[in-house]
Amino acid sequence: MSDSLSAQQLLRIRSKLETIVTEQAGTRRADHCEAALQRMRSGEYGYCVECGEEISAARLAAKPEVALCVDCQALKDEEEDA
Numbered sequence: 001m002s003d004s005l006s007a008q009q010l011l012r013i014r015s016k017l018e019t020i021v022t023e024q025a026g027t028r029r030a031d032h033c034e035a036a037l038q039r040m041r042s043g044e045y046g047y048c049v050e051c052g053e054e055i056s057a058a059r060l061a062a063k064p065e066v067a068l069c070v071d072c073q074a075l076k077d078e079e080e081d082a
């Protein structure tokens with residue numbers, strides 16, 4: 001669990017998400033950020049929506065709206081390429 005987000009990181013990520021939702025309203029990215037904020041409110045943020053695995057803090061810091069762990073993302077990318 002050393003890789004989990006601290007409360008401070010969560011706050012920083014939340015404000016980042018809120019900024020994107022405001023500044024990029026109407027875009028697909030804003031939708032993803034809004035969904036991430038909802039997961040944050042329900043306490044599900046930081047876990048893969050497919051398999052429930054914890055998403056690494058580094059991945060969330062780089063792309064705060066991600067909903068999938070690297071494994072599920074790779075599978076999804078393969079599907080989309082096909």
Ligand SMILES: [Zn+2]
Nearest residue numbers: 048051069072
């Ligand atoms: Zn997953």
